[in-house]
Structures are given as C-alpha cells and as structure tokens.
Amino acid sequence: MFHLDKQYRNREILIQRLILFALGLGMVILYFRQILDFFGHIISICMPFIVGGFLGYVLNVLATNLLTWGQRLFGMKVNRFTRFLCNCLAILTLLLLVVVFLFVLFPRIAESLRSFMIDLPASLNAFWLWLLKITENMPSIHDWISQLDFSVDSLSRSTEEFLVWINADAQADLMSSVYNALTSAFSWAFNCMMSVMFAIILLFNKERVVHEGRSFLEAYIPERFLSRCIHILKLIDNTFTGYIGGSCLECLILGTLVGVFSAIIGLPYALLSGLVVGIGALVPMFGALTAALLVALFMALESPANGLYFMILFICIQQVEGNFIYPHVMGKTVGLPPFYVMIAITIGANVAGILGMIVFIPITSCIYQIIREDAAWRLARKRKQAEGQQPEAGENHHV
Structure with missing residues (x-):
C-alpha cells in the first residue's frame, strides 16, 4: 500500500483543510441570506425556550435573593426544603406583581390616560395661549404662533376624527383577518404557556442542570482550559445576577419615590409618572431622564408650572437616589467606567x-473584566520572566 512520509502527510492534511475552509467560506458568501433565514427560523422555533430560560434565570435570581435575606434575618439553613420554599416564594412574588399590575395599576393607568386624552384639547389650547402671551414682545414668533389653530373646538374635532379613523381601520382589519387574529392569539398564548412551564421546570431542577452542564464541560473541554472556562461562566452568572436584581430594585425605588412625592405635592398623573420613570430607568444613563422629560412635557401641556415643578422634583430625587441609594443597591456589580457604558449603550441600541x-x-462588563484579568495575568508573567522566574505550570490563567 502506498504510504507518504510524515511531512508530506501533514502537508496533505493542511491542504485538505484549506480547501474545505475555502469551500465553506464560499458557501457562506453565496448563500448568506438563506443561512440567515434558516437560523432565524430555528431561533423562532426555539423562542419559547429562550424566553423560558431567561424567565427561569430571573426567578432564580429572585429565589437566591430571598434565600440570602432569609439567612440574614431568620438564620435559615441552606438545604433542599429551604431552596424549594424560596423557589415557590419567587414564583408567588412574580405572580403577585403581575396580578397587582393587571388589577390595580393598569385600571388606574388607563383612567389617567383617558383623563389625559379628554383634557388634551383644553391643555393644548391653554399652552397655546401661554405661548402667545410670553411672545408678545417677539412679533415674528408671535405672528407665527397666532397662525396656528389650537382652539378647543378645532382640537376636539381633530381628536374625534383621529379616533374615528382608528376605529374604522381597526374594524376593517378585524373583519378581514379574524382567522389570523385568532391564530396569532392562540400561538402567543401557547408560547407563553410553554415559556412559563419551561421556566418553572428549570427553576426546580437547576441543581441537575448545573451538574449536567459541568459534566458536559469536563467531558468535552481540555483540562488546561476547564478551570478558566468555569471561572468565566461564574463571572457571567455573578454579573448578570447582580445587574438584573440591582436594576429592578433601583427602578422600583426610583419609580416609587417619583410617584409618591408627585402625589404629595399635588401633581397630576402621579401614578402614571412614577411608572413611566421607573420603566425608563431600566435603560442606563439617559433612560430615567428621557422618561422624566416626556412626563414633564405632558404636564406642561396642562400647566407649564406643573412641568417645571416635576423636573425640579425629579432632579432632587435623582440626586438623592444616585448618591445614597444607587451605590448600595448596585455596588460594584457592573464595574464599568462611564466611557465603556456609553459604548455599550450605543452598540446595543444599533x-x-x-x-x-x-x-x-x-455583556460589556463581562468582556471588560475578562480582558482585565487576562491583561493582569500576562503582565505578571512578563514580570516573572524579566526577573528570571518561569511561571508555574499549574498557575491559573486569572487573577
């Protein structure tokens, strides 16, 4: 049988791999759109499990925090029963929040929106008259504003025409796509049910999932990379756990403070303003400020003074929250400098x-910490080499 020398055999294997790589790259370039559509279809099929996994992770964060507080306040021991109890409490807590939102907050929010829509024509008219008054000494701006028709009758008529148009369009769409609407509703309900069931199963079987995942890593990852891989996974888990828990608690505190103090000083739409600011605070850096400006604009349509009072109130609350509450809630969970936070927000938005x-x-915080640890390890190795010392063979590749 014909045999090649070892050097020629290695060269042949290298050429074969290069040919296969070139063919694969060419197929990706030629059928890039089809490949994207295929993976998009796969992701859409797996979406209930992706959503369920995320929901299960959030429930696990809540259960872990409940167990931690139980240890601090009541001296609970960590065992199978206490973990089961905290898992059940986490599910009940999330269910209670959903019930409170649907049956307590949502009706009040709907009433606030209805009152706002009813008062909108008169508020716009009052705002228009206020603009006319303050621009009396600026003839060009005053004449341009006076040409705008912001009378109550005109605004009411425009609002009614808009609502009639929406209702007519909605009725036409409903009559023409009843089957599609029912199919979409059934599919949405089925996916939600599957996501919730998958999340609960993950929550009550997290020890088994973690054990099987670790076994999978030990079986398929080389020994020299195993400790590093486990360390990175723990870092990702700690970062996401702290970020999710801290962000939700910080948004709840900020929204509650805004809503309560708005109601105390008699500002309109207090509950709605607190909810909008709390949801906006989920977006880092500029989310809460953007939401507050939007709420202030709505309040200014009714009374410019109310908009100004709300912005003053929000700035005061945000200063107190940012200097005293936020450091204790978030701590060093993310640990990103503001420069990298802006980069992460920009990339994520796009x-x-x-x-x-x-x-x-x-995600950026995890990458930042991994790169910092790798850079610190490499610098330490260079210092040892410069001092004439070789790094130990079993030295971990992280600080």
Whole structure:
C-alpha cells in the first residue's frame, strides 16, 4: 500500500483543510441570506425556550435573593426544603406583581390616560395661549404662533376624527383577518404557556442542570482550559445576577419615590409618572431622564408650572437616589467606567434597540473584566520572566 512520509502527510492534511475552509467560506458568501433565514427560523422555533430560560434565570435570581435575606434575618439553613420554599416564594412574588399590575395599576393607568386624552384639547389650547402671551414682545414668533389653530373646538374635532379613523381601520382589519387574529392569539398564548412551564421546570431542577452542564464541560473541554472556562461562566452568572436584581430594585425605588412625592405635592398623573420613570430607568444613563422629560412635557401641556415643578422634583430625587441609594443597591456589580457604558449603550441600541441597550451593559462588563484579568495575568508573567522566574505550570490563567 502506498504510504507518504510524515511531512508530506501533514502537508496533505493542511491542504485538505484549506480547501474545505475555502469551500465553506464560499458557501457562506453565496448563500448568506438563506443561512440567515434558516437560523432565524430555528431561533423562532426555539423562542419559547429562550424566553423560558431567561424567565427561569430571573426567578432564580429572585429565589437566591430571598434565600440570602432569609439567612440574614431568620438564620435559615441552606438545604433542599429551604431552596424549594424560596423557589415557590419567587414564583408567588412574580405572580403577585403581575396580578397587582393587571388589577390595580393598569385600571388606574388607563383612567389617567383617558383623563389625559379628554383634557388634551383644553391643555393644548391653554399652552397655546401661554405661548402667545410670553411672545408678545417677539412679533415674528408671535405672528407665527397666532397662525396656528389650537382652539378647543378645532382640537376636539381633530381628536374625534383621529379616533374615528382608528376605529374604522381597526374594524376593517378585524373583519378581514379574524382567522389570523385568532391564530396569532392562540400561538402567543401557547408560547407563553410553554415559556412559563419551561421556566418553572428549570427553576426546580437547576441543581441537575448545573451538574449536567459541568459534566458536559469536563467531558468535552481540555483540562488546561476547564478551570478558566468555569471561572468565566461564574463571572457571567455573578454579573448578570447582580445587574438584573440591582436594576429592578433601583427602578422600583426610583419609580416609587417619583410617584409618591408627585402625589404629595399635588401633581397630576402621579401614578402614571412614577411608572413611566421607573420603566425608563431600566435603560442606563439617559433612560430615567428621557422618561422624566416626556412626563414633564405632558404636564406642561396642562400647566407649564406643573412641568417645571416635576423636573425640579425629579432632579432632587435623582440626586438623592444616585448618591445614597444607587451605590448600595448596585455596588460594584457592573464595574464599568462611564466611557465603556456609553459604548455599550450605543452598540446595543444599533443592534437590538432598547433591549440591546439594557442587555449590552452586563455583556460589556463581562468582556471588560475578562480582558482585565487576562491583561493582569500576562503582565505578571512578563514580570516573572524579566526577573528570571518561569511561571508555574499549574498557575491559573486569572487573577
């Protein structure tokens, strides 16, 4: 049988791999759109499990925090029963929040929106008259504003025409796509049910999932990379756990403070303003400020003074929250300098919109910490080599 020398055999294997790589790259370039559509279809099929995994992770964060507080306050021991109890409490807590939102907050928010829509024509008219008054000494601006028709009758008529148009369009769409609407509703309900069930199964079987995942890593990852891989996974888990828990608690505190103090000083739409600011605070850096400016604009349509009072109130609350509450809630969970936070927000907004702005913060934090640890390890190795010492063979590749 014909045999090649070892050097020629290695060269032949290298050429074969280069040919296969070139063919694969060519196929990706030629059928890039089809490949994207294929993976998009796969992701859409797996979406209930992706959402369920994320929901299960959030429930696990809540259960872990409940167990931690139980240890601090009541001296609970960590065992199978206490973990099961905290898992059940986490599910009940999330269910209670959903019930409170649907049956307590949502009706009040709907009433606030209805009152706002009813008062909108009169508020716009009052704002228009206020602009006319303050621009009396500026003839060019005053004449341009006076040409705008912001009378109550005109605004009411425009609002009614807009609502009639929406209702007519909605009725036409409903009559023409009843089957599609029912199919979409059934599919949405089925996916939600599957996501919730998958999340609960993950929550009550997390020890088994972690054990099987570790076994999988030990079986398929070389020994020299195993400790590093486990360390990176723990870093990602700690970062996301702290970020999710801290962000939700910080948004809840900020929204509650805004809503309560708005109601105390008699500002309109207090509950709605607190909810909008709390949701906006999920977006780092500029989310809460943007939401507050939007709320202030709505209040200014009714009374410019109310908009000004709300912005003063928000700035005071944000200063207190940022200097005294935020450091204790978030701590060093993310640990990103503001420069990298802005980069993460920009990239996330361009990739996935608002969701990307939220998710890319902990992702960037993980990458930042991994690079810092790797740089510190390499610097330490160079210092040892400069001093004539070789790094130990079993030295971990992280600080």
